[in-house]
Amino acid sequence: MTVALTAAEVAAKKDNLWGFTIPITALFGAILGILAGQAAGLGILTGLVAGLVMGAVIAFVLCRFLPRRTGRWAAIIGFAVLGFIFGQLGGALAGAICGAVLGWCAYWLHSGDYRAGVPPYATTRQVLWHNSFLFICGFIFFFLIAPIIIIIPLSFNAQDFFTFTPEMLALKAEGFSTKHYEDFFTNQDWLRPMRNSLIIAPFATVISVTLGTLAAIGLSQSHVPFRQTIMAILISPMIVPLIISATGMFFFYSKMGLWMEDTLGISKSLSGYIKVILAHAALGIPFVIITVTATLVGFDKSLTRAAANMGANPVTTFFKVQMPLILPGVISGGLFAFITSFDEVVVVLFVGAAAQKTLPWQMFTGLREQISPTILAVATILVIVSILLLTTVELLRRRSERLRGMSPG
Amino acid sequence: MKLTKTLMATTALSMTSVTAFADGHMASEMTIVSWGGAYSASQQAAYHDPYAEMTGVTIINDESSAEAVAKLRAMNEAGNVTWDVVDVVASDAIRLCDEGLALEIDADEQLAPGDDGSTASEDFGDLLVSDCFIPQIVYSTTAGYRTDLVGDTPPTSICAMFDLEAYPGMRSLERRPINNMEWALLCDGVAKEDVYDVLETDEGQAQAFAKLDTIKDNVVWWSAGADTPQLLADGEVVMGTTYNGRLFALIEEQKQPVAMLWDAQVFDLDGWIIPAGLSPEREARALDYVRFATDTQRLADQAKYISYGPARASSAPLVGQHATLGIDMAQHMPTDPENAKNTFLYNYEWWADYRDDLDAKFQAWLAQ
Numbered sequence: 001m002t003v004a005l006t007a008a009e010v011a012a013k014k015d016n017l018w019g020f021t022i023p024i025t026a027l028f029g030a031i032l033g034i035l036a037g038q039a040a041g042l043g044i045l046t047g048l049v050a051g052l053v054m055g056a057v058i059a060f061v062l063c064r065f066l067p068r069r070t071g072r073w074a075a076i077i078g079f080a081v082l083g084f085i086f087g088q089l090g091g092a093l094a095g096a097i098c099g100a101v102l103g104w105c106a107y108w109l110h111s112g113d114y115r116a117g118v119p120p121y122a123t124t125r126q127v128l129w130h131n132s133f134l135f136i137c138g139f140i141f142f143f144l145i146a147p148i149i150i151i152i153p154l155s156f157n158a159q160d161f162f163t164f165t166p167e168m169l170a171l172k173a174e175g176f177s178t179k180h181y182e183d184f185f186t187n188q189d190w191l192r193p194m195r196n197s198l199i200i201a202p203f204a205t206v207i208s209v210t211l212g213t214l215a216a217i218g219l220s221q222s223h224v225p226f227r228q229t230i231m232a233i234l235i236s237p238m239i240v241p242l243i244i245s246a247t248g249m250f251f252f253y254s255k256m257g258l259w260m261e262d263t264l265g266i267s268k269s270l271s272g273y274i275k276v277i278l279a280h281a282a283l284g285i286p287f288v289i290i291t292v293t294a295t296l297v298g299f300d301k302s303l304t305r306a307a308a309n310m311g312a313n314p315v316t317t318f319f320k321v322q323m324p325l326i327l328p329g330v331i332s333g334g335l336f337a338f339i340t341s342f343d344e345v346v347v348v349l350f351v352g353a354a355a356q357k358t359l360p361w362q363m364f365t366g367l368r369e370q371i372s373p374t375i376l377a378v379a380t381i382l383v384i385v386s387i388l389l390l391t392t393v394e395l396l397r398r399r400s401e402r403l404r405g406m407s408p409g
Numbered sequence: 410m411k412l413t414k415t416l417m418a419t420t421a422l423s424m425t426s427v428t429a430f431a432d433g434h435m436a437s438e439m440t441i442v443s444w445g446g447a448y449s450a451s452q453q454a455a456y457h458d459p460y461a462e463m464t465g466v467t468i469i470n471d472e473s474s475a476e477a478v479a480k481l482r483a484m485n486e487a488g489n490v491t492w493d494v495v496d497v498v499a500s501d502a503i504r505l506c507d508e509g510l511a512l513e514i515d516a517d518e519q520l521a522p523g524d525d526g527s528t529a530s531e532d533f534g535d536l537l538v539s540d541c542f543i544p545q546i547v548y549s550t551t552a553g554y555r556t557d558l559v560g561d562t563p564p565t566s567i568c569a570m571f572d573l574e575a576y577p578g579m580r581s582l583e584r585r586p587i588n589n590m591e592w593a594l595l596c597d598g599v600a601k602e603d604v605y606d607v608l609e610t611d612e613g614q615a616q617a618f619a620k621l622d623t624i625k626d627n628v629v630w631w632s633a634g635a636d637t638p639q640l641l642a643d644g645e646v647v648m649g650t651t652y653n654g655r656l657f658a659l660i661e662e663q664k665q666p667v668a669m670l671w672d673a674q675v676f677d678l679d680g681w682i683i684p685a686g687l688s689p690e691r692e693a694r695a696l697d698y699v700r701f702a703t704d705t706q707r708l709a710d711q712a713k714y715i716s717y718g719p720a721r722a723s724s725a726p727l728v729g730q731h732a733t734l735g736i737d738m739a740q741h742m743p744t745d746p747e748n749a750k751n752t753f754l755y756n757y758e759w760w761a762d763y764r765d766d767l768d769a770k771f772q773a774w775l776a777q
Binding site: 159160161162163250255257258268353354355365366369370371 | 469
């Protein structure tokens with residue numbers, strides 16, 4: 001059925017190349033042309049016209065004369081050569097990408113593949129919506145990820161500025177260097193904040209997870225009075241603007257720091273860490289409460305009664321029965337708490353002293369006083385660490401689910 | 410007899426140890442607040458390292474000078490001042506001194522005399538703008554331009570900033586009225602000595618804003634000293650203002666195609682204050698540090714690392730070569746006669762009176 005329909009359509013479109021494939025490919029070409037024109041400094045209009053013409057030519061030539069596989073490779077190689085003439089190696093790479101996109105686009109439109117995702121009886125408007133939807137999704141994904149991706153090549157800049165130099169764009173070796181990474185790993189100005197962050201975040205996480213989990217379990221009991229109110233108060237650090245919490249915490253912890261130093265005789269440096277850790281724990285608790293409460297919704301209360309029935313005391317019940325079942329919620333809450341503390345700059349600026357300077361604080365001052373690509377190198381490292389951390393947690397979660405037979409495969 | 414001897418020996422020993430560790434009554438750790446970046450690095454090399462080596466004190470660097478006034482106010486209210494010595498610009502020092510947040514200093518008593526025999530107050534001269542302020546460097550806010558983007562006739566006057574015909578393209582100016590208002594009037598035909606008189610009137614302010622209006626669409630407004638160097642390196646602006654030390658680093662260390670436009674540079678001062686309300690040990694330590702760090706030789710040493718002029722007259726002859734580049738630093742100082750042919754004096758008292766008002770007007774004008 002599908003084959004027959006699309007075959008008929010393809011036949012119709014072969015004659016009607018001008019009415020559909022060529023204009024739309026030309027449109028894609030124009031969009032790429034604008035970007036290329038901007039990058040090459042030719043101006044938007046020149047890029048637009050050039051892109052329009054090239055898109056049309058590509059669509060016509062490929063669909064008329066070349067089979068699919070050959071045609072796509074021809075487009076890639078053709079544009080790469082064109083790019084190389086204008087912008088050497090970097091231009092060639094950009095050209096190859098443009099060629100791949102336009103070549104794919106021309107055949108995709110021409111062969112009727114754009115109907116592949118919808119049932120054969122869908123109307124034109126439904127097909128249009130289906131594809132627009134995919135494009136919108138693609139764009140959202142692009143806008144979320146592009147700002148993060150862009151810093152990675154910049155962090156290998158041989159210069160001390162946030163600039164894509166001509167050497168970098170041409171992909172020449174002298175445009176790149178790892179000196180900003182060396183700076184990060186050898187400079188005490190970066191290593192000390194890194195160490196502070198690695199001290200503060202885990203302690204804050206442990207406190208948040210412990211208190212947050214207990215609070216969530218307590219609040220899920222139906223006999224606790226004023227549950228809504230208590231919940232609202234505990235969640236408030238997440239809702240109140242950070243700068244307000246930070247100002248309040250500054251005065252609270254200043255007094256507390258004095259008390260710790262004078263009455264308890266704790267050293268200034270240790271009391272500084274305690275202050276920041278407690279402040280960060282308060283910020284992390286709401287995340288733990290929310291995720292653990294969500295997992296507790298799916299928790300079968302009769303299990304605890306069954307455990308009690310078999311003679312287990314509440315503590316044993318918690319650790320042997322309840323905890324393993326709500327563990328995914330606890331872990332993801334802990335992860336959020338960790339990242340909150342690790343990324344936090346406002347509260348630590350207020351509560352911490354210079355001895356407790358964390359990585360985000362150093363990045364913040366670095367960005368303000370000295371725009372150094374070392375910040376980008378640090379950001380790249382942090383992005384990679386975050387990706388590894390999330391991947392590990394996800395893999396562990398799947399593994400434990402598989403072991404417990406909760407999900408097939 | 411023997412016992413007496415031992416006792417005497419012990420007493421003598423403890424006496425010597427008291428004199429040897431005369432700074433036993435000073436704190437062994439101090440937090441010094443400064444601006445960060447290359448400036449902090451120059452202080453580290455010229456002051457902190459030698460002082461730490463000499464006394465064994467641990468120095469912690471805090472880079473919070475930009476919000477020093479607000480933070481000191483908050484610390485004072487909370488009764489927990491965690492800073493020992495703070496690097497601030499002169500106008501902030503005046504504000505902090507007026508609010509009683511900074512310690513008053515008797516220059517001749519508490520600062521080192523000059524190497525040439527002059528007293529501290531003679532040596533610093535007019536730069537002692539406040540009772541609490543211990544001057545350290547003279548810096549200037551001045552302009553730099555891209556040598557490859559200005560054609561065959563490089564600019565020689567600050568008025569090039571307002572000349573879109575001869576020098577088309579974007580320029581970067583600081584996001585505040587100070588300096589910009591004065592330059593606008595200077596380039597609108599107001600004589601240098603009349604600038605503040607004109608700026609006092611509503612018409613004068615309107616005149617300055619009208620001049621700034623002519624380039625408003627071509628201005629990138631900066632708020633951090635690192636912005637203009639980045640914009641110049643990118644070629645996003647043709648010319649822009651920033652602190653002269655930043656331009657020095659951009660030109661001599663980063664080798665960017667940029668040149669200085671010293672014309673109508675505005676001098677400003679930067680120096681130390683000691684917060685009020687420190688414990689006696691910490692205050693003694695802070696005073697000891699400041700006395701060391703602002704002596705003739707130390708101020709001259711800082712100029713080895715950054716192109717800011719030492720605040721003491723007696724330091725000027727001692728300014729030598731850059732520590733790593735090996736170039737003569739004297740000619741890169743804002744105070745060098747060749748660079749200081751046409752300078753503009755920033756009027757502290759005037760701005761102290763008019764700042765709040767003009768800040769509000771400037772922000773409103775920006776938002777228009």
